[in-house]
Amino acid sequence: MLAYTKVxxxxxxxxxxxxxxxxRGEGSLLYQGKGGNVHVxxxxxxxxxxxxxxxxxxxxxxxxxxxxxxxxxxxxLLREHPDLKGWLELEAARKRExxxxxxxxxxxxxxxxxxxxxxxxxxxxxxxxxxxxxxEVARIFEREVSGAHPGIANMRVADxxxxxxxxxLQPIWDRGAGPLHNRTRAFLHAAFQYGAKAEYDVAxxxxxxxxxxxxxxxxxxxxxxxxxxxxxxxxxxxxxxxxLGIGDTPSVGTMLASFLRMMVATGxxxxxxxxxxxxxxxxxxxxxxxILDRKGRGEERVHLVPLSDRAFALLEAVRPISGAFDxxxxxxxKAPLDLATLKNGINRFRAKxxxxxxxxxxxxxxxxxxxxxxxxxxxxxMNILQGHGHETGGLVGxxxxxxxxxxxxxxxxxxxxxxxxxxxxxxxxxxxxVVQLRKVAx
Numbered sequence: 001m002l003a004y005t006k007v008x009x010x011x012x013x014x015x016x017x018x019x020x021x022x023x024r025g026e027g028s029l030l031y032q033g034k035g036g037n038v039h040v041x042x043x044x045x046x047x048x049x050x051x052x053x054x055x056x057x058x059x060x061x062x063x064x065x066x067x068x069x070x071x072x073x074x075x076x077l078l079r080e081h082p083d084l085k086g087w088l089e090l091e092a093a094r095k096r097e098x099x100x101x102x103x104x105x106x107x108x109x110x111x112x113x114x115x116x117x118x119x120x121x122x123x124x125x126x127x128x129x130x131x132x133x134x135x136e137v138a139r140i141f142e143r144e145v146s147g148a149h150p151g152i153a154n155m156r157v158a159d160x161x162x163x164x165x166x167x168x169l170q171p172i173w174d175r176g177a178g179p180l181h182n183r184t185r186a187f188l189h190a191a192f193q194y195g196a197k198a199e200y201d202v203a204x205x206x207x208x209x210x211x212x213x214x215x216x217x218x219x220x221x222x223x224x225x226x227x228x229x230x231x232x233x234x235x236x237x238x239x240x241x242x243x244l245g246i247g248d249t250p251s252v253g254t255m256l257a258s259f260l261r262m263m264v265a266t267g268x269x270x271x272x273x274x275x276x277x278x279x280x281x282x283x284x285x286x287x288x289x290x291i292l293d294r295k296g297r298g299e300e301r302v303h304l305v306p307l308s309d310r311a312f313a314l315l316e317a318v319r320p321i322s323g324a325f326d327x328x329x330x331x332x333x334k335a336p337l338d339l340a341t342l343k344n345g346i347n348r349f350r351a352k353x354x355x356x357x358x359x360x361x362x363x364x365x366x367x368x369x370x371x372x373x374x375x376x377x378x379x380x381x382m383n384i385l386q387g388h389g390h391e392t393g394g395l396v397g398x399x400x401x402x403x404x405x406x407x408x409x410x411x412x413x414x415x416x417x418x419x420x421x422x423x424x425x426x427x428x429x430x431x432x433x434v435v436q437l438r439k440v441a442x
Contacts, residue, residue: 004064007031010038018043021068021075029071031058040067042074044084051085113195113208115160116146116153121198121208122191130300132272137187144172144184157195158211165220173223182222189217234367236425238356239264242349243426249349255321256345258314259329259337263361265311267385267418268368271361273303275336278326282307282315288408293387302404303387306412308419368418375421381414 002019010017010033018030027044030052038058043050055070056062062070074084081087113121119141126134145168146153152164165188172181195210234242243264247257263271266289273291281290293301307315318328325333342361350356359367369382384407 001068002031007038007058007064009033011036021071026075027071027078029055029068042071044075044078046083046085053085053088112156112158113210114154115157115164117208118157118195118198118210119145119153119191122194125194132276136183140180140184140187141191144168144180145188156211157192158213160216162216162219165217169220178223185217185220185222189215192217232357232359232363232366233370234356234359234363236371238359239367239371240426240428241353241356245353246345246349249345249352251348252345253331255318255329255331256337256341258318260342260345260361260364262311262314262329263364264368264422265308265314265419266305267372267382267415268365269305269386270365271342272339273387275327275329275339277328279323279328282328284312287312290404291387301387304404304408304411305385305387306408306415308415310419310422371425372414372418372421375417375424377414377417377421381410382418385411385414385418 002017007017010031012033014033016030016032018028020026020028021042025045027042030041030043032039032041037060040055040058040062041052042055043052053074055067058064058067077087078084123134123138123141126137148171149168152160152168155164165185168188169181169185172184192212192215196212196215199209199211243261246252246260247254249257259275263269263274266274269291270293273293274289277289277291282288283290287307288304289307291303291305293303315328322328322330322333327333327336330336339361346359346361350358365386369379369386372382373379
């Protein structure tokens with residue numbers, strides 16, 4: 001074996017020296033002086049070539065003893081792999097690929113979103129679409145999921161199963177909030193449907209991957225017994241007391257009273273949609289208000305509602321307050337009245353008129369329809385007036401009868417008949433006299 005001093009002298013001379021590792025064909029250790037250092041290789045013979053496998057720079061990367069140990073290890077491998085250099089390169093490539101796979105797996109794991117993150121993305125998507133339900137969805141997720149079950153909310157979405165969904169819904173059901181149970185379930189189901197598609201959506205802003213392959217909410221049943229159709233409708237006496245008395249109710253101002261009356265005057269339009277209508281949506285010449293129907297998952301529909309003299313009078317009542325705002329029914333110009341405000345106004349009215357049984361703003365919609373039907377207004381016409389979607393439903397409605405203005409004559413017919421019935425109620429006529437529609441001008 002070569003002495004260290006002799007090998008080290010190669011740094012100055014730039015020469016080469018070698019020493020055998022074992023017997024013939026087992027390779028050798030090659031030392032070469034270059035650039036003031038001694039470079040060490042393992043050299044062997046393969047198919048008339050003499051490949052070199054680098055071991056390192058003497059005294060920088062390796063000592064002489066360590067270099068010999070490394071050379072012996074390589075010599076042993078040479079017995080199994082005659083093309084040792086090619087085999088080592090292949091093994092190095094395999095190792096790099098395995099490390100890359102592991103790195104990608106770790107990165108993918110780090111990108112997996114939590115349930116709270118997916119619910120946040122979903123509600124943000126609803127807001128971008130202008131969905132009226134976005135605020136309610138966000139509130140329910142915050143209160144019933146993140147607030148009530150932070151442990152589940154912080155779980156990776158891919159780890160969420162039916163058991164976690166049941167754990168979220170069970171307390172809601174146990175406290176007797178059946179409708180809220182079903183709404184929360186429906187919102188969670190929609191959020192998982194969103195999550196399943198989100199990571200493949202090229203237009204999506206977020207980078208989180210949710211890994212949703214199945215919807216765990218689907219196997220948790222909806223409780224049909226919790227959703228009973230609403231039946232509350234004000235009778236003629238109650239409706240007259242409400243319409244005439246809401247304006248004199250303590251702590252109910254002109255703005256709120258006018259809107260609650262506007263719901264009645266327009267034939268029972270959906271409160272959230274009517275509140276969103278801006279001054280620009282009111283056409284004073286055509287005597288209409290344009291309502292954008294964003295209910296459900298379908299495309300946004302335009303619903304044109306004709307306006308009576310009664311409705312115009314209500315607009316004039318709020319103009320001094322909100323004429324400079326975007327919305328007629330707004331208290332501060334920053335947003336239209338909140339739905340909770342309607343509930344407060346109705347509760348204050350009932351505190352004064354205790355003979356009127358409990359009702360909601362939604363019940364006013366049912367009240368308007370039933371009051372009209374009792375006085376001979378066709379159900380089909382009231383459906384069209386209230387924007388139930390009949391005028392745009394089906395193949396014919398979608399492709400041919402899709403001009404909102406084309407339905408105005410029948411809507412005006414319905415409104416005139418309804419307004420005549422409302423006149424009778426407000427004037428004290430509580431009878432169910434039929435209004436013959438053929439005698440009402442279009």
